[in-house]
Amino acid sequence: MITTPPNLNNWLGRKEEISQLQTWLCDTTVNLIGIQGLGGVGKSALAAYLYKHIEFSDKFWADISQKPDFVVFAEKVITALGGQVTKQGDIEELINDLLTCLSQRRCLLVVDNLETLLTQSRQWRDSAYEKFFNRWLQQGSKSILLLTTQEKPILFQAQPCWYLLQGMNISDGGLLLQQLGIQETIAQLKLFSQAVDGHPLTLQLVAGYLREYCNSPLSGAWELGLEQFELVAQAQGLHRDKQDVRLSWILQQHFQRLSPVQQNFLVNLSVYRQAFNHQAAG
Structure with missing residues (x-):
């Protein structure tokens, strides 16, 4: 799993997009934000810009394009954010540990290339990810998950803070x-x-x-x-x-x-x- 954001060489523009996403990121009632768009339209770069420029108590970048097992994903996030894994190999306990870690202080967790976890029908390939995201929607507090994806999971269909990213303006x-x-x-x-x-x-x-x-x-x-x-x-x-x-x-x-x-x-x-x-x- 790649844990460093892409570089921002040749970055310019995207003022309107940044303004809207920054408003959501600074709203303490928001716990999940999505950036959706075609491949190559700049989703990861935009998320990287926000990751670099907006202050949080802590932050972690998770590029899941290589489809890491949920255990690998969760343990890396927990360790990086100073949490503890209480019971090795137990998915339910691992989800609890991850939720606890993210709820202790205001952190930013970027999950880049989320579409790699989905089937063509936008269902989850790994049920552990589905369980985590479902529980986060119900219980997640303090921290924010920022997702980039080419496809919107059915689970997030009703999420209001979801940005459809288009190409750059002409200028x-x-x-x-x-x-x-x-x-x-x-x-x-x-x-x-x-x-x-x-x-x-x-x-x-x-x-x-x-x-x-x-x-x-x-x-x-x-x-x-x-x-x-x-x-x-x-x-x-x-x-x-x-x-x-x-x-x-x-x-x-x-x-x-x-x-x-x-x-x-x-x-x-x-x-x-x-x-x-x-x-x-x-």
């Missing part, structure tokens, strides 16, 4: 491209940002492509076939989200620039979710 998207070294007037950069709905990961991938292969002018972006995104979406199925199509298209352009050896190496790396040695990478 901030243009400024991000400029900050990433893309050469063009700010008006043209804004237009490009608008064309990709201000999706931060798309903007960063495009900027990386332009710097690497086009010496940074925005005009080179059309080599990516951005104007064909809707046609690609139709060819690959209307059920797919257009941001997924865009990211796939951009990554494909990067991938095709690699040598066969590099492509094979990258494909081999893609199967690993845990740490691996040099021999495994080969």
Whole structure:
């Protein structure tokens, strides 16, 4: 389980989002907040900004993208926040210990990538997590859980403090491209940002492509076939989200620039979710 938030390099904008989330985080009657959005839209970065800038008695970051067992998750949180595990191996007692630890003082617990715990029908893969979150909704006090997720669990369907995160506004998207070294007037950069709905990961991938292969002018972006995104979406199925199509298209352009050896190496790396040695990478 990853316990450090992502860095905030190239951070800018999101003033409205920060204002709303900060209001909820400072409300002592709120015990759970969700940030929901597409992959790459900036959920983790926004949570990391709040994690860094808002004061709490203590805080802990839990990236659960590697699907840790609930016991691992709970014991790490309890230990980091100064609590005690009273009975090893007993899920009910572990949930009690975690609730006690979080209720002793005002802490912030960020659970990043919550969707990895869910099935396609938004049910829980691990019933222990469901029991914990259910009891937190009923009994949790003092501390706040801040969740990031692509999908909203059915359990949280009625939660009022739930933020649906969209792309960056046009101006901030243009400024991000400029900050990433893309050469063009700010008006043209804004237009490009608008064309990709201000999706931060798309903007960063495009900027990386332009710097690497086009010496940074925005005009080179059309080599990516951005104007064909809707046609690609139709060819690959209307059920797919257009941001997924865009990211796939951009990554494909990067991938095709690699040598066969590099492509094979990258494909081999893609199967690993845990740490691996040099021999495994080969």
